[in-house]
Amino acid sequence: MRYQRKVVATVSVAVISGLLAVPIAMAQETEYLPLRTAEGAPDFNGIWQAINTAHWDIEPHGASKGTVPDLGALDAMPGGLGVVEGGEIPYQPEALARRNENFANRLYRDPAIKCYLPGVPRATYMPYPFQIIQSEAHVMILHQFAGAVRTVYMTDHTEAPADSWMGWSNGRWDGDTLIIETDGFNGMTWFDRAGNFHSGGLRVVERISARSAETLNYEVTLEDPTVFTRPWTIRMPLYRRVEPDAELMEFRCVEFVEDLIYGHLRKLPER
């Protein structure tokens, strides 16, 4: 009897210690070693998507009414804790006033409504998948929204020859982290649907690393001295689309906004 009680006690202690040990191990950041491409770089090939409310508003925000009454609850903004480190974007005072004006007029001012390319990093966290295709010389990032494409030059680093919606990206590896530096923006994109904006002088540095087999860590530092008082950072995980038939669908939104942009030029009444 005494021997059995001792065994039970010993086993119980072992089991309880084991159970306690498991949560502690999970709480620690275990270094995940990613699978590698043939060239030895971490393999980020695949289809990824962000799951958060950053595309509505990258700052913390409660749920609020939308801008299209007929869409009711489906156009209402859901609440989110935000993705900006520290919570607030460090706008200069005049820029903050302009951001607030943008928000009040977002139904008319948001460039993405007209299918203009969404810029960086907004394209990453819009609620549509994107695909990373890696080679030694280039990392291609293909977005479902408007078919936007980013070419990240990994070996041939040059200055942007022209300004554009998605900017000009030069990339490099720092250990197992992909660092992408982008500038040459045309200044006409927003960061989200809430009017957060920047100028053509924006410089974006993205740091992408593998967090697990199906997730990435995505950290972005933004710098724009005529709009913000200092550089600031946003951070979020990115999730792999694991379904076997995952693919980007065509989304040519220019056709969907023709009436919105040119409808006033119709000679005949609306169909």
Add this chain to the structure above:
Amino acid sequence: MRWNVIVGVANIGLLGLAAPLGAHHAFSAEFDIEKPLTIEGKLVKWDMINPHSWFHIEVTAEDGTVVPWEVEGGSPNELIRNGVTKNTVEIGIMLTIEGYRAKDGTEKAVGRNFVLADGARLFLGGSGQRAGGNGR
């Protein structure tokens, strides 16, 4: 002053009703191959956009009057292939452009090439280069 260079999605309608609505390749509908000209003036603005870039030049006549000219160039891709990037020409510089005059008689032209300080030509792509060859 930092100048604003814009590359937009190719869409003629967005240039407004004042933009030429002729077919993209119809040089002869808008410009006159028999009216070559050389424009020399101050570059006050340039739009590096699709489908055509536009150079806004202020030409000072001998009597001192300043006449604004608009000169059409190729698309950003065509300019870049010819070695013209957003940093090639700065606002405020004196620029010389060889090209062809608009048929509507306004101060508008299609540019074939810049002429650089050393006399070399820097081509602008577009219909001006296609129609005018390489100027030799």
